[in-house]
Amino acid sequence: xxxxxxxxxxxxxxAPVGTAVTVKGWVRTRRDSKAEGGLSFxxxxxxxxxxxxxxxxxxxVGNYADEVTKLTTGCAIEADGVIVATPKGGVEIQVxxxxxxxxxxxxxxxxxxxxxxxxxQPKPHSFEYLREVAHLRVRTNTFxxxxxxxxxxxxxxxxxxxxxxxxxxxxxxxxxxxxxGAGQMFRVSTLDVMNLPRTADGKAINFGExxxxxxxxxxxxxxxxxxxxxxxxxxxxxxxxxxxxxxxxTSRHLAEFWMIEPEIAFADLAADAQLAxxxxxxxxxxxxxxxxxxxxxxxxxxxxxxxxxxxxxVEKPFLRLTYTEGVKILEQAIAKGxxxxxxxxxxxxxxxxxxERFLTEEHFKQPVILTNYPxxxxxxxxxxxxxxEPDRQTVSAMDxxxxxxxxxxxxxxxxxxxxxxxxxxxxxxxxxxxxxWYRDLRRYGTVxxxxxxxxxxxxxxxxxxxxxxxxxxxFPRAPKQADF
RNA sequence: UCCCUGUUAGCUCAAUGGUAGAGCGAUCGGCUGUUAACCGAUAGGUUGUAGGUUCGAGUCCUACACGGGGAGCCA
Numbered sequence: 001x002x003x004x005x006x007x008x009x010x011x012x013x014x015a016p017v018g019t020a021v022t023v024k025g026w027v028r029t030r031r032d033s034k035a036e037g038g039l040s041f042x043x044x045x046x047x048x049x050x051x052x053x054x055x056x057x058x059x060x061v062g063n064y065a066d067e068v069t070k071l072t073t074g075c076a077i078e079a080d081g082v083i084v085a086t087p088k089g090g091v092e093i094q095v096x097x098x099x100x101x102x103x104x105x106x107x108x109x110x111x112x113x114x115x116x117x118x119x120x121q122p123k124p125h126s127f128e129y130l131r132e133v134a135h136l137r138v139r140t141n142t143f144x145x146x147x148x149x150x151x152x153x154x155x156x157x158x159x160x161x162x163x164x165x166x167x168x169x170x171x172x173x174x175x176x177x178x179x180x181g182a183g184q185m186f187r188v189s190t191l192d193v194m195n196l197p198r199t200a201d202g203k204a205i206n207f208g209e210x211x212x213x214x215x216x217x218x219x220x221x222x223x224x225x226x227x228x229x230x231x232x233x234x235x236x237x238x239x240x241x242x243x244x245x246x247x248x249x250t251s252r253h254l255a256e257f258w259m260i261e262p263e264i265a266f267a268d269l270a271a272d273a274q275l276a277x278x279x280x281x282x283x284x285x286x287x288x289x290x291x292x293x294x295x296x297x298x299x300x301x302x303x304x305x306x307x308x309x310x311x312x313x314v315e316k317p318f319l320r321l322t323y324t325e326g327v328k329i330l331e332q333a334i335a336k337g338x339x340x341x342x343x344x345x346x347x348x349x350x351x352x353x354x355x356e357r358f359l360t361e362e363h364f365k366q367p368v369i370l371t372n373y374p375x376x377x378x379x380x381x382x383x384x385x386x387x388x389e390p391d392r393q394t395v396s397a398m399d400x401x402x403x404x405x406x407x408x409x410x411x412x413x414x415x416x417x418x419x420x421x422x423x424x425x426x427x428x429x430x431x432x433x434x435x436x437w438y439r440d441l442r443r444y445g446t447v448x449x450x451x452x453x454x455x456x457x458x459x460x461x462x463x464x465x466x467x468x469x470x471x472x473x474x475f476p477r478a479p480k481q482a483d484f
Numbered sequence: 485u486c487c488c489u490g491u492u493a494g495c496u497c498a499a500u501g502g503u504a505g506a507g508c509g510a511u512c513g514g515c516u517g518u519u520a521a522c523c524g525a526u527a528g529g530u531u532g533u534a535g536g537u538u539c540g541a542g543u544c545c546u547a548c549a550c551g552g553g554g555a556g557c558c559a
Contacts, residue, residue, distance in 0.1 A: 030519050039520045054519070072510085087517080116510040117494050117527080123508055123520080125495065128551060183558080221559095246557055247485055259559060342555090353555080410559065455559030467559095468552090479485095480550075 010048035050293035060098040071181040076110035145294035157284040171222030185217035186243035218243035230263040237262035256477040263451035273451035338376020382412040411452020418442035
């Protein structure tokens with residue numbers, strides 16, 4: 001028999017019966033039988049798919065008693081064998097030199113030191129515990145599945161934009177401008193914190209002596225930068241890490257997270273909303289197709305509706321609703337005694353989590369695109385709507401709300417008219433000088449344009465049903481949490 | 485940051501203010517084409533940290549650390 005080819009487990013599981021193969025991976029479980037002069041069943045995983053492949057190793061393997069029967073969860077091995085059919089209709093690998101000459105061997109590549117304290121045991125672990133061993137948790141079926149789905153979604157995002165003529169723009173991680181808007185920022189500095197230079201009057205830190213010659217921080221958004229490229233390349237997007245130094249302790253916030261921010265020229269809010277809807281549907285369709293194995297697991301063990309709700313969402317158009325209409329629905333629900341809220345509903349104030357959840361989870365039971373919010377609760381760069389009632393000025397903003405997560409996308413048409421933009425900047429007390437280059441975009445060939453931000457981790461949460469955002473990123477960074 | 489709640493064996497959890505327990509995992513043995521295997525035995529503990537109350541604290545009190553749920557901020 002010819003020497004077996006090294007196959008990934010995903011491929012070995014699809015190989016025809018009789019194929020000689022070599023597989024390499026890590027042991028998930030081992031069970032022994034004394035039948036037939038010794039028989040061990042080893043479940044092996046290598047990350048190529050959700051399923052393990054079962055090795056059936058007989059006592060005729062040279063190192064059977066010395067090594068095979070001492071394998072524990074986590075050991076790394078490679079094995080030569082032959083694909084055979086199982087009674088249940090699948091395939092497994094027979095590792096038996098007595099039956100297949102030259103195709104029955106197990107080589108141990110790495111033992112597990114002290115199996116008693118190996119953190120990943122063949123039993124259910126709490127996600128909280130696994131977070132403490134984040135360097136090893138990807139070896140579990142849940143975190144392996146999350147990692148593959150995360151990859152699948154990242155690739156699908158790039159493919160979606162590439163296929164539609166978007167350019168991928170690498171916006172900076174470090175920013176020395178103080179104009180990215182709200183949100184506490186992380187300082188980037190090489191100054192000696194034990195001996196900070198002072199300004200001449202001694203009242204402030206002299207950042208002129210710092211690495212960049214001015215105060216600098218980690219970015220909280222690539223939007224303003226990507227708008228510059230939009231004003232030449234028409235269709236662009238960023239996909240990179242984003243940092244917020246907010247003291248947020250929730251299952252939906254991270255200090256370091258990844259965000260997708262497309263920006264389209266010659267476009268209004270309706271086009272923006274359509275782009276976001278098309279993208280989400282493309283991503284859901286892709287993950288259901290490419291990671292059916294992992295999605296089946298999420299539906300079985302993590303969130304029953306994981307697969308069905310994605311299929312359901314792909315089938316029909318998202319609902320579009322203005323903020324004003326949303327407020328009316330909430331007010332009617334209160335008036336009818338249909339629903340009681342902790343916080344009052346009032347036009348002009350931001351919707352609370354409970355209000356958003358009512359709309360998307362109870363009233364409509366589907367994703368909802370809320371548009372045209374009051375200007376006082378939205379950012380300076382959002383376009384003022386025309387023909388508004390007095391005292392009811394709105395902006396061309398949109399939030400996409402989904403059941404279970406709440407806001408997954410936030411976007412807007414941008415204010416392309418310089419006079420209106422300047423008015424908004426001064427109205428909100430922002431330092432207009434800092435915006436000189438952003439304002440230039442309105443001075444030199446301004447056009448209507450729009451864009452949105454999609455939180456990558458929230459997308460993964462929604463797709464997988466994982467409840468805590470810290471479990472959908474390999475090494476979560478959050479207040480008091482920067483291990484690994 | 486605020487409210488609630490939790491921290492006991494490698495892991496998941498019990499234990500009325502009075503001798504520290506179980507299941508799983510690990511180790512050893514038995515049985516078995518096993519797959520959440522099963523049966524028996526063995527090992528495994530400064531009860532998150534620091535104080536306090538008490539004859540006596542895993543249990544009651546205080547502070548702190550860390551986790552979880554909710555809220556705010558948002559993606």
